[in-house]
Amino acid sequence: MPVLEVFLTAELFLFKSFREYSTFLNKKALKTLLNLPKIDSFRTMHQANASFFKHPELIQLFDRYATYNGSDPYKAPATLNIIQHVEYGIGGFTLKGGIYSLSRAMTDVALKLGVEILTNHPVDEIVLACNNVHGVCCRGKVIDDPNRVIGVRCGEKVIEADIVVSNSDVTNTYKKLLNDSQVAPARKYYKTEPSSSALVFYWGVQGEYPQLKMHNVIFSDDYKKEFTEIFDKGEVPDDPTIYIYISSKYNPTDAVENGENWFVMINMPPGKEETALDIQSIKEKIIEKVNKTLDIDLNKKIIFERVLTPQMIEEKTSSVFGSLYGISSNNRFAAFLRQDNRSKEYNGLYFCGGSAHSGGEIPLVILSGKIVSDLISKYEV
Ligand SMILES: Cc1cc2nc3c(=O)[nH]c(=O)nc-3n(C[C@H](O)[C@H](O)[C@H](O)COP(=O)(O)OP(=O)(O)OC[C@H]3O[C@@H](n4cnc5c(N)ncnc54)[C@H](O)[C@@H]3O)c2cc1C
Incomplete structure (x- = not known):
């Protein structure tokens, strides 16, 4: 798999929000769009692997990489064959102390920056200005936008916030935390095929x-x-x-x-x-x-x-259906069906994690957090 292809797809498909014009209106994106046939999205991973290798066991070995995002190699686009390239061509890394050391390291950075972390606080509701029983006011400011998020409710306690980032599963966020399974993205998302x-x-x-x-x-x-x-x-x-x-x-x-x-x-x-x-x-x-x-x-x-x-x-x-990676990539448009990182319906609401763009797996989940932080800097600060 040529390295060019990895960078073509990563830049456009993984590092930025799909809904921002700036993602597409730049030289790198244009280069990707001009090179679209190279990203091999018109055949399946299996078809591509069967063309690269003769031995059935080699084909099976490389087909297995579809499961890295909970998909079926006989349906997922060959674009996903970049996963093998990343593993064999660039190489895998392991963390001293296991994957948990990553959360520990991020926690340390957050604490140093003065973040207050509340654990054991299950969120029951994302509170909107329109249904705030305490009046349309957040942190001393009057909110005149009924669809603006103004905080979260944990049991009886409401924690006021200007911005809410939901790392919970997208369907769960709409259905249980916003009590709105009829909003367009919720209905669209619910119809997509979950990953394994x-x-x-x-x-x-x-x-x-x-x-x-x-x-x-x-x-x-x-x-x-x-x-x-x-x-x-x-x-x-x-x-x-x-x-x-x-x-x-x-x-x-x-x-x-x-x-x-x-x-x-x-x-x-x-x-x-x-x-x-x-x-x-x-x-x-x-x-x-x-x-x-x-x-x-x-x-x-x-x-x-x-x-x-x-x-x-x-x-x-809270991952609906116990899916490991949000929706599956069993069709070539899956990347475009994931929940956008910035809500269009609820102002101040952002999504990250495995069911939002850019998808499941630890590296992509972390990238989704980075995309959200970029969007917040752009729209809220
Ligand atoms: C068995 C297994 C093996 C896997 N193997 C790999 C692998 O080898 N490599 C890889 O990259 N990925 C792997 N994954 C996938 C990876 O773990 C997920 O893609 C990733 O953890 C998703 O991150 P997330 O932050 O979206 O969700 P999670 O890691 O599930 O975190 C969401 C957190 O939010 C909390 N939460 C949810 N709702 C609420 C609420 N209402 N209030 C408060 N808290 C809430 C949950 O309790 C949870 O702690 C595996 C997953 C599983 C289950």
Whole structure:
């Protein structure tokens, strides 16, 4: 994948808001628009990979990158093949102390800047001037715009604010926090296809397994069937691809001595209720496949277990349907369907996070925060 392509797409699709004229009216954007055929959006990732590689397993390996944003390689545009380039061509990085150290570092910066952080304050409502029971006044200022946000309500407590940035799922923000599922972007967003969810087993495993590395994937035999089951039939895949991440390979103190910490994940259809899942039989299927592939007997080696289901993901994060990455990229227009970072309907309301532009995954979520901060500087300061 030529490097030019990465920069063409990143500049236009990831770093800026789509709804700002300035995003398109500049030399770099013009260059991208003139080079649109190069971003390969008219064929699917699978079609492109099948043209690049001959061996079916290589094609399957590269098709897997569609799942990095919860999509189906047989439907998602080949533009997303830039993900492989970023991973192999530029390289992956890991954080000392794991991904949590990123939130710690951002918290430290925020505190140094004088930000007051309130945790354990679930927001029940984004308060608008028109429905403020305390009168149309915010922080001593009279507000004459009924659609202006003036703060948030947590239980009985109203916290006044000139600007509200919602990092909660877009559908959840409209439906529950604004009580407005009929507003145009909410209706549009609700009709889009969600990205995939996941079922995760966190296992403490006795012994060490040199045949495994930090990242491991045990593929299904029929990849097309697996994605049809997930996205078209809404079923748990019969023969799931299994991802095993073992951080103790890199950082031994993450696990007990003579043990490993396995994060075992399979892709799941979004929206599967826990009652519709036979977790025990899925677990047995996974163990059987791991045993067969590695020639081991895992059954008596699992000394610790936690499970994360799609329903739990929704409950913990508010991500509707337990989707990992907001909407899927299963059509070439998906990038344009995501919620804009600045609300047109509610003044002073901004969106960031996995379901807003520029999409799910930690790097993009952080970029969405950067886009919002740029927009706030432009419109509110
Ligand atoms: C099992 C799993 C594996 C993943 N693997 C990867 C990976 O390898 N690489 C990668 O880049 N991404 C991965 N992701 C995706 C990544 O975690 C998400 O895209 C990202 O966390 C989304 O960020 P966010 O800030 O939008 O949402 P979240 O990280 O879910 O944060 C939203 C926060 O807002 C809080 N919240 C929601 N509503 C309210 C409310 N009303 N009041 C107060 N607080 C509220 C939630 O409690 C939550 O803490 C994975 C996700 C899962 C579940």
